[in-house]
Amino acid sequence: MTGRLIRDVIVPALDRGRLGPLPDSVVLSDLGDAIAYTTDSFTVSPIFFPGGDIGSLAVHGTCNDLACSAARPMFLSLGLILEEGLPMDQLERILHSVSEAADEAGVEIVTGDTKVVPKGSADGVFINTSGLGRVDRSNRALTETICEGDEILVSGPVGNHGMAVMLSRAEFSFDFDLQSDSASIWPVVERLTALGPGLKFLRDPTRGGLSATLNEIGSATGLGLRIEESAIPLDKPVLAAAEMLGIDPLQAANEGKVVAVVGRGLGSKALDILRDCRQAAGSAVIGKITAENPSKVILTTRIGGARVLAEPSGELLPRIC
């Protein structure tokens, strides 16, 4: 529904030629160097969850949108909307977490704004970050060059953020050893750019999870995707929690992973490049681009069957990021 709102109402009202393709961030060359620019608001609930909080998420989320434009994240803005009565120690924890995440991601918070609204007019804290990154044009991943035989890669186990936030909601009281994967993916992307034009697509599978991102590749190229279910990296606690809650972990959000499309035969080279990269532990080639089944994602199941992996139709969970 939000997707339709954006496509049918918001973009048509504001597009002057750069909003339409809905990339992770826009690349501006009018300002000298090629600069990637993006924005994201964070309304996650609860604001603290295993493996992170709204502060670290707000830094990583925007850094990752820049990284998916093959841009090195450099500068962030920070807009805080605070609900009157937010405990000061919670604000301080969040700021500490922003600061730590920014240092780790190698970005600097260079401008900010703080608004306090009366109790009841917001829910604790909302954060907007926008970000600027430097693009090396030779690194641009070009979706147009994707073709049959290209290989699809994911940088590690999927579904952890979505499941961790879901389980930390008050209404659940299961005890799984499960943390959000919230992290900057730039170190992964930077290594992958060594593939040059062999790197064709980058996206972080946030809302809608791996499933949404794979379907996006299908829609963008008009080609098919064949994914091996057994090749998709999944942590045991994620599988266990997903099973118990009756949720498809492939639709659960990620905040520290990247899905890449690389040229035919380059999958194993990509895994080699990522071997020493801590942020890409558990990365795997999960499938291929096909000429059959145009625009569709076909999942080859463990028992040898095949099913269509549909685009998630509703959000599993509102306020996941």
Next chain:
Amino acid sequence: MTGRLIRDVIVPALDRGRLGPLPDSVVLSDLGDAIAYTTDSFTVSPIFFPGGDIGSLAVHGTCNDLACSAARPMFLSLGLILEEGLPMDQLERILHSVSEAADEAGVEIVTGDTKVVPKGSADGVFINTSGLGRVDRSNRALTETICEGDEILVSGPVGNHGMAVMLSRAEFSFDFDLQSDSASIWPVVERLTALGPGLKFLRDPTRGGLSATLNEIGSATGLGLRIEESAIPLDKPVLAAAEMLGIDPLQAANEGKVVAVVGRGLGSKALDILRDCRQAAGSAVIGKITAENPSKVILTTRIGGARVLAEPSGELLPRIC
């Protein structure tokens, strides 16, 4: 209180050398050309008011922060946080207003994000915009060069935005012919840059009004300001409304005005430069920088007395922008 929160809690947690001076926007040269970058969140209530709405305000507010760094506003991001149940026609009116304001200000919305939160988790709509502008280094207004005898200028009547929003709150039912001044001030600033190094300071007197901005000049320079009360441009309906509500119009917010400090003797030249500028109608030289009364703003009243114009201690009205 918000000011103290920013200075004592937020900036210390995040500053890596560029946040401390709290300028309207930061100027980045690491990305090639000198680029100004700023962010602002808008939580104004009500979202529609005479002379504008939260959409036009979100465009003008960020353009004006860029303009105050003598940067030509070029690109904006738009982050929407929508409360579930916001009527679609209201959203469409706001987007239309964003679009119109952006065209008029000569900026392009190049990236965006939309989050929908459950009913009760936000109040209608909050908007964050960030913005990028191009800085011509020769145009930089340098506060350090302000000295005794410099002249203080305001680009038109003050208090209109604050009074218009206040009167449109449900709790008031007076009928004044009064509109927000919400507009881009770049056309005013661009003309003033013709003064070269004679242009020493630029600020848009938003929250806290003219009074807050004048006190800021005092604090930043350690010099005194002598302001002629009779020279301050004020529209009659603003005066009438302010009197009826017992409010100081000098503390009421503006969203389309600029306060400038120009060199000794340059005040009338500045007014000449602005004569054909529609956005600077009613501009006036209102006072001078003095060596006496360091860091204080002294108002010479109409009846010849003098009083200290104190920094506004509380916000007249929360959610004014």
